[in-house]
Amino acid sequence: MARATKPKPKRRNKLKIRSDDHVKVTAGKDRGKTGKVLRVEPTKERLYVEGLNMVKRAVRPQQNQSTSPLPNAAGQLGGVIEREGPIHISNVILLDGKGNPTRVRIERKSGARVRVAKSTGAELD
Numbered sequence: 138m139a140r141a142t143k144p145k146p147k148r149r150n151k152l153k154i155r156s157d158d159h160v161k162v163t164a165g166k167d168r169g170k171t172g173k174v175l176r177v178e179p180t181k182e183r184l185y186v187e188g189l190n191m192v193k194r195a196v197r198p199q200q201n202q203s204t205s206p207l208p209n210a211a212g213q214l215g216g217v218i219e220r221e222g223p224i225h226i227s228n229v230i231l232l233d234g235k236g237n238p239t240r241v242r243i244e245r246k247s248g249a250r251v252r253v254a255k256s257t258g259a260e261l262d
Contacts (some may be wrong), residue, residue, distance in 0.1 A: 150179040152226060153252060159262075160229040161238050162189060167224075171232065175221060183223035192222035206253040233257060 153173060154160060161171045172186040198215035230238045231254075238253040241261065252261040 148183060152177060152182070152244070154184060154226060154229065154231055159236075160184075160186060160233055161234040162186070162224065162228060163230050164228040165190070165224065171236075171244050172211070178223070179185065182226045184226060185221045186224055186229070187221065190222040190224050191219045193217050193219050231261070233259060233261065 152176065156174050156177055158174045165191045170189055172189050174184050175187050176185040178184065185186055193241055194217070196213070196215055196218050198251055199213045208235055233239045233254045233256070235257075237256065239256040241252050242255050244251050244253050252258070255258060
């Protein structure tokens with residue numbers, strides 16, 4: 138009989154990529170493309186990039202906006218829609234202010250956590 142294991146305590150994931158950052162995809166069907174981060178899900182380690190990893194979803198017609206999965210969908214017709222799908226955080230790299238890919242390190246400046254580009258040393262925040 139298998140031994141019951143305790144669930145591991147969830148640790149808080151602190152990601153170095155945030156919403157509104159510009160990233161470049163390094164792996165997958167959209168490799169080489171760049172875009173702006175729309176949303177980050179730290180617990181799943183995934184993010185949504187504007188216009189990349191588009192997936193098709195079948196949507197039922199909606200009568201009112203409160204039950205719709207889409208914004209501005211009051212009285213929307215049903216059908217197949219395209220929207221951004223999640224990309225794992227390991228498959229993207231952050232772009233600095235000049236558009237060059239860079240890794241990120243965290244530095245402390247007067248008690249604040251600041252993101253710094255490893256390649257140039259420039260602050261990203």
